[in-house]
Amino acid sequence: MTGPGLRERKKQDTRAALAAATLDLAEEHGLAAVTVEQIAARAGVSYRTFFNYFSAKEEALLRPTGGGGSTFGAHLLAQDASLAPLDAARAALHEELSALEDDGAAWHRRLTVIAQDETLLPRLVQLGATNEREMAEAIATRLGQDVERDLYPGLLGAVLGCAVRVTLTRWHRLEGRTPLPRLLDEALDALAAGLPGARPAGS
Known part of the structure; x- marks a missing residue:
């Protein structure tokens, strides 16, 4: 008997291929x-099947798990209500980056392709x-604020987005030798400290 679990696994396998x-x-x-057409042929599916999973080849490269976006919101809302917003966001991002x-x-290879292809920049800006x-x-939902009217949610979202981009860039340059969550913590700790002045190299 084939149930939803098996169908979903088949979809995941096709998307991954x-x-x-x-x-x-x-x-x-x-x-x-x-x-x-080349992508579909390499994956062993039809041209039309590709568009059941991705809207374009750029999405297949940049969002390999699908176009539904991140799971940050679900992770954030699952955090203890007593946590400060930045601490809750840190915990949510840890879950996302650990999964990545x-x-x-594969992500190291993907980031190498991205770094070498300037034509991807507009799509990267859009996804960011x-x-x-x-x-x-x-963040607005967790705090009971209005994302359109209140400053904090949009500001924290932008800061977190920047921190994640810098973290991924550093992780790629370090060839994955330092865990992503640790690099994220370094970025968020610096932001929480108000970006104290950096010391000159060798001082």
């Missing part, structure tokens, strides 16, 4: 030179803005 094919081809040829690190080798908006909305 498409994401892996996109990454492989982007490494081999550059994403700009890769077509959806579970697929660390979307992620920050999602974080701001989740």
Whole structure:
């Protein structure tokens, strides 16, 4: 008997195959030179099947688990209500980045492709803005504030988005030798301390 669990696993397997094919081809040829037809053929599915999972090849590279966005909101709302907003956000991001690190080798390859392809910049900016908006909305919900009217949710969402981008960039440059959550903590600790002046190298 095939139930929803099996169907969902098959969908996850197909999505993963498409994401892996996109990454492989982007490494081999550059994403700009890769077509959806090539991705579908490499994954062993039809051209139309690709669009059941991703809206474009850029999404298959940048959001390999699908277009539904991050799970930050769910993680944030699950945190203890007594935690300060930044501490709750830190815990939520730890869960997200730990999950990303579970697929660390693929993400390191993906970040290398991204760093080498300037044509991805507009899509990265768009995704960054979307992620920050999602974080701001989740923060507003947790605090009972209005994301349109109140300053704090949007400001914290933007700061968190910046911290995550810097963290991922450092993790990639360090070739994954330092755990992502530790690098995130360094960034958030510096922000919480008010960005104290950095000492010159060698001092």
